[in-house]
Amino acid sequence: AQSVTQLDSQVPVFEEAPVELRCNYSSSVSVYLFWYVQYPNQGLQLLLKYLSGSTLVESINGFEAEFNKSQTSFHLRKPSVHISDTAEYFCAVSEGTDKLIFGTGTRLQVFP
């Protein structure tokens, strides 16, 4: 069965510093991978996704994630964070047309 592990429940970082949010998954078949972001008091929004092709995917607000099949990872990175990036980030995986399985989330706290 597929599962998703987000090892870091909280990541504190200063503004303009780089950040990496880790995500590992377990699956024996091809998967689709997603990062969702949840701002305070809101629902989740799709940040970026890997379906096929290039293993490096980017979002419109400077985040990127790299699919690493050998490491079964899909870590999220940003070279320079802003205060507005403070949110909770969820990694999710699906096998083919199956339903999404979410990780437990990582709370990113950006300090001035």
Added chain:
Amino acid sequence: DAGITQSPRHKVTETGTPVTLRCHQTENHRYMYWYRQDPGHGLRLIHYSYGVKDTDKGEVSDGYSVSRSKTEDFLLTLESATSSQTSVYFCAISETGNSYNSPLHFGNGTRLTVT
């Protein structure tokens, strides 16, 4: 933003009482989902629907029932609320239910407290 409205946004209820949460969408999407969000557990699927009157269980369906009599409305009922059902509940919709070409869009959630 996808047209998803959850009501109520906040509710406090007592143990043993029935509670119904509503999700209304204006996107005419076929698939609708109910998730609960709890610290340390992330989001867990309760029930989902793939059409009017077509529903199925998710991973944490015990104690919950759902109904979908119209495309736009998906109701979640806690038949007899317990303290373990204190949570934030999210409705989500998807056009095809296939994560490859139809990502989930979420409502803003309902915070339920069972005392």
